[in-house]
Amino acid sequence: MPSPRAIAIAAKVEAFVRDIVIPYETDKRRTAHGPSDELVQEMRAKAHEASVLTPHIIADGSHLTQRETALVLRMSGLSLLGPLACNTAAPDEGNMYLLGHVGSPEQKDRFLAPLVSGAARSAFFMTEPAREGGAGSDPSMMQTRCRLDGNHWVIDGRKAFITGADGAGVGIIMAKSDAADGTGGACMFLVELPDPAIRIERVLDTIDGSMPGGHAVIAIEGLRVPADQMLGASGEGFKYAQIRLSPARLSHCMRWLGSCIRAQEIATDYACGRHAFGKPLIDHEGVGFMLAENLVDLKQAELIIDWCADVLDGGSLGTAESSMAKVAVSEALMRVADRCVQVMGGTGVSGDTIVEQLFREIRAFRIYDGPTEVHKWSLAKKIKRDWKAAQA
Template sequence: MSGVGMERAEVIADRVEAFVRDVIIPYEKDLRIAVHGHGPPEDLVAELRGKARAAGVITPHILADGSHLSQRETARVLIRSGLSPLGPVACNTMAPDEGNMYLLGKVGSPELQRRFLAPLVTGEARSAFFMTEPANEGGAGSDPSMMQTTCRPDGNHWVINGRKAFITGAQGARVGIIMARSEAADGTGGACMFLVDLPDPAIRIDRLLDTIDSSMPGGHAVLTIDNLRVPADQMLGASGEGFQYAQVRLSPARLSHCMRWLGACIRANEIATAYACKRMAFGKLLVDHEGVGFMLADNLIDLRQSELMIDWCAGVLDGGSLGTVESSMTKVAVSEALMRVADRCVQIMGGTGVSGDTVVEQVFREIRAFRIYDGPTEVHKWSLAKKVKRDFLKRHPA
C-alpha cells in the first residue's frame, strides 16, 4: 500500500472519527433504543444516516467513482466508525450491508449493481444475507454443507423453499441475498445465490430472536421461505457456484467485523481508563492499584496486537489472496483478545461497568456475540487444525 493511499485513508478516518465522537455518541442515550431490543429503530437509522450524509461520511469506504478502498485503508476507516455501536449504522459500514456491498461490487452484473447495489451504497436501503438455518431443524450453521433450503428451476424463474435463522437485518431490509441448494433435474446441483427485492410475501418472518447483542437494525430473524419465485437473471453466476461467491464475501466480512469491534473496544478502554484515573479507593486512585493498572496494561497489549493482526490480514487480501486461513486466524485472535479487553473494562469499573450508565456494558455484550458470529472460535480452530494436518502430510507422505 502506497503512502498516498494510506494518507487518503487517514483523512477519511479522521472525518469519520470526528463525526462519530461529536454527533453519534450522544445518540447512545436516545430513548428510542431499547436496552435489549432488536437494534436501532428505522426512524433513528434514517436520522443518523441523514446526518452522516450531510457530514460527507456516508459509506466512506466506497469512493465517489464507485471504487472500494483497499482492505488496509478500509481498516483505518471502519475502526474509527466502530468507536460507537451506532457509528457503523450511521456511516453505513455495518454488517451485513458492508459485506453485501463488497460482494455485489466484485461479482454483480451492471444491471444487478444498478438495482441492488446502488441503494445500499447511498444508505437508502438495508440488506440481509440469508444463509444460516435453524439448528434445531438440522439446518446449516457453521457447516454450510448442511443447507436444507432448496431451489428448483421453473421456466425462467427459480422457486426457493426453506427456513432460515439468525438473519441479521431481515426485518426492514429492501435487498436480500439468499443461499439455497439446487434441485435442478439436469444434475447441475450445488449451492446457488440469488438477489431478491424485499419485503416479499413469500418470505415470512416468524420471530425476532432475543439475543445478547443489540446494535444491528432489524435484529436477527427466524423466517420461512415459501415458494419464492425469483427471475433466473437474479442468480449470481450459475447454478452450483454459490459457495464460490460466498468465499469472495467471507474473508473481508470476517475482517470488517474485527475492525468495527476493535473501535468499540478502544472506546471502552478509554472509558475504563478515565474511570480508573479518577476514582479513589483504599486511599489512592484505582489505576495505582497494581491489579487495576496491570489490567489496563494488558488492554493496551491486546488492542495493539488486534490492530496488527487486522493490518496483516488486510495486506494478504490486498495481495489478491482469498485469505481464508489468514482471516480465520485473525477472527480467532481478535475476537478472543477483544473479549478480554471488554471483560477487563467491566471489571475495572465494577458496578458501573455492568450498568447502562456507559456504553461499556453494551460493548461487552456485543463482543461476546462476536466470538460466535461469522464462525465460532472453535470452528475456526478446527479448520486451522485440519490445515496443519494437510500441510504435514504433504511434507511427510506416508
C-alpha cells in the same frame, strides 16, 4: 503505514462519530432488537452532510484497500452506532462487497446502489435452524431448496439468525439446487424485500442489540425469483460466499476493535478519576495492570488485522489468515471488554456507559461468522494437509 487518503477519511469519520454519533447513544429509539430505522436514517442524513456516508467506497464505485478500510472502519466503530450511521455495518458492508465483485451491471443498479446510498438495509439468508439439521457453520448441510420453473427459480426453506431481515430492502438468499445437469449446488439470489413469500416467524431475543431488525427466524414458501436475479452462476454459491467471507470476518474485527478502544478510554477515565483506599484506582496494581494488559491486546489485534488486510490486498482469498485473525481478535477483545467491566465495578455492569452493552456485543462476536472453535478446527485441518504435502 496507512495511505494519506485513508488517514484523511478516517479523521473525518472519527470526528463525526465522536461529535455527532456518540450523543445518540442515549436515544430512546434504541430497542432490544437494535436501533430503529428512523434513528438509522436520521444519523445517515447527518453522515451524508458530513461526507462520511459509506466512506470505504469511493465516488467512482471502487473500494478502499483492505488495509485502508481497516483504519476507516475502526474509527466508525468508536460508537456501536457509528457503523450504522456511516453505512459500514454488517451485513450491509459485506453484502456491498459481494455485489460489487459478482453482481451484473443491472443487478448493481437495482440492488447495490440503494445500499451504497444508505437508502436501504440488506440481509444475507444463509444460516438455518439448528434443530432441523440446517446449515450453520457447516454450509454443506443446507436444506433450503431452489428449482427452475420456466424463467423463474422457486425457493422453499427456513432460515434462522438472519440479521436485519426485519426492515431490510434487499436480500441475498442462499439455496441449494438438486439439478442433475451439472448446474446443481448452492445458488445465491437477489430479492427485494419485503416479499409475501418471505415470512418473519419471530425476531429472536439475543444477547446483543446493536443491529437494526435483530436476528430473525424466516420461512420461505414458494418464493418465485426471476432467473436474472440469480447472483452469478448456478452451483457457484459457496464459491461466492468465500469471496464475501474473509473480508466480512475481517471487517467485524475492524469495527469491534474501534468499540473496544472506546471502552478502554471510558475505563481509563473511570480508573484515573475514581479514588479508593487513599489513591486513584489506576494506582492499585490490580486495576492498572488490567488496563495495561488491554493495551497489549488492543495493539496485537490491530497488528493482526493489518497483516490479514495485507494478505487480502495481495489477491489471496485469505481463508486461513482470516480465520486466524477472527480467533485472535475476537478472543482478545473479549478479554478487553471483560477487564473494562471489572475495572469499573458496579458502573461497568450498568447502562450508564456503553461498556456493559459492548461486553454483550463482543460475546456474540465470538460466534458471528464462525465460532472460535470452528476456525481452530479449520486451521488444524490445514496444518494436517500441509504436513501431508510436505511428506510427499
